[in-house]
Amino acid sequence: xxxxxxRISGAYLVDAATRLHASxxxxxxxxxxxxxxxxxxxxxxxxxxxxYDVGVEKRFLRDRVSLDATWFHNRYRDLxxxxxxxxxxxxxxxxxxxxxxxxxxxxxxARFRPATWFSVTGNYMWLETAVLNLNGGNGLAxxxxxxxxxxxxxxxxxxxxxxxxxxxxxxxxxxxxxRGHTLDVxxxxxxxxxxxxxxxxxxxxxxxxxxxxxxxxxxxxxxxxLDQRYEEIYGFPSPLLNAVAGLKWSLAR
Numbered sequence: 001x002x003x004x005x006x007r008i009s010g011a012y013l014v015d016a017a018t019r020l021h022a023s024x025x026x027x028x029x030x031x032x033x034x035x036x037x038x039x040x041x042x043x044x045x046x047x048x049x050x051x052y053d054v055g056v057e058k059r060f061l062r063d064r065v066s067l068d069a070t071w072f073h074n075r076y077r078d079l080x081x082x083x084x085x086x087x088x089x090x091x092x093x094x095x096x097x098x099x100x101x102x103x104x105x106x107x108x109x110a111r112f113r114p115a116t117w118f119s120v121t122g123n124y125m126w127l128e129t130a131v132l133n134l135n136g137g138n139g140l141a142x143x144x145x146x147x148x149x150x151x152x153x154x155x156x157x158x159x160x161x162x163x164x165x166x167x168x169x170x171x172x173x174x175x176x177x178x179r180g181h182t183l184d185v186x187x188x189x190x191x192x193x194x195x196x197x198x199x200x201x202x203x204x205x206x207x208x209x210x211x212x213x214x215x216x217x218x219x220x221x222x223x224x225x226l227d228q229r230y231e232e233i234y235g236f237p238s239p240l241l242n243a244v245a246g247l248k249w250s251l252a253r
Contacts, residue, residue, distance in 0.1 A: 001046050003028055005025070007024070008024050009021070010022060017063075018056065018057070019056070021055055021056070022052070025051050025052075026049065026051075028046035031044040031046070035080050038095065040093055044095070044096070047077070048077045048078050049074060051073070051074045051075075052072070053070050056068070056069060064112065065111070066109075066111040067110050070106065070107045070108075071105075072107065074103045076103075078097035078098075078100075081143075087134070090137055098135040100134070103130075105125060105128055107125040109122065118164070119163070121163075122160065122161040124157075126156065127154060127155065127157075131145050131146070131148065143191075144191035144192060153182050153183070155200065156180050156181075157179075159178045160177045161174075162175050170209070170211075171209040172206070172207065174205075175205040175206075177203045177204075181199050184197075184233065184234035184235075186235070199230070201228055202226065203224055203226070203228065203230070205221065206221075207219070212247075215251070216248070217249075219245065219246060219248060220243060220245045223241070223243070223244070224242065
């Protein structure tokens with residue numbers, strides 16, 4: 001499949017400390033191997049996306065503090081879904097490009113850098129998603145879903161925090177991530193076996209790098225420092241507290 005997908009972005013400086021920014025873009029996802037393997041449709045088309053956003057960034061205290069807020073909207077068209085039962089009238093094939101969905105929300109971020117050796121960056125996102133009508137199906141959604149239902153694995157609330165320290169040969173940072181609950185499917189049989197509430201979680205990690213000499217750096221990465229039990233995807237437990245250590249050699253001078 002060949003298609004022109006334009007993308008454009010721009011920014012306007014209101015003053016030395018205020019910047020307005022916006023962007024627009026489109027995209028496609030051609031049918032994948034799974035889509036082609038489970039269909040009798042010889043003419044599946046690519047799925048289409050259309051996205052745009054607008055926001056404002058403000059800097060304070062001689063650029064030591066930066067705040068940014070962005071509103072975004074994404075529209076998904078011609079999604080490939082299976083059809084059957086009462087939905088069979090929408091297409092002569094088992095699967096077709098008839099589904100639609102949207103997501104929109106606000107993403108905020110803040111950065112604080114009081115000195116060259118220390119910085120803190122955080123962000124928070126509020127996300128609203130929804131299943132929309134099928135093409136030609138007034139008030140109908142794909143099987144196992146209903147119009148207005150949240151999309152799978154899309155948390156309404158999420159956020160992250162990164163604090164970094166640089167001292168002589170040492171670089172260290174603390175990384176935190178927070179995710180609210182999501183709607184997910186049974187891992188073996190998908191939506192046909194029901195939809196489930198996947199609980200939210202908190203994850204904290206610590207990374208330390210020490211430049212031994214020249215281009216050689218020793219590192220230690222501590223993952224899931226709180227030793228939390230959680231599942232990013234329902235039915236697949238994430239590793240508990242664990243650490244990775246090693247040496248890195250860079251070719252750059």
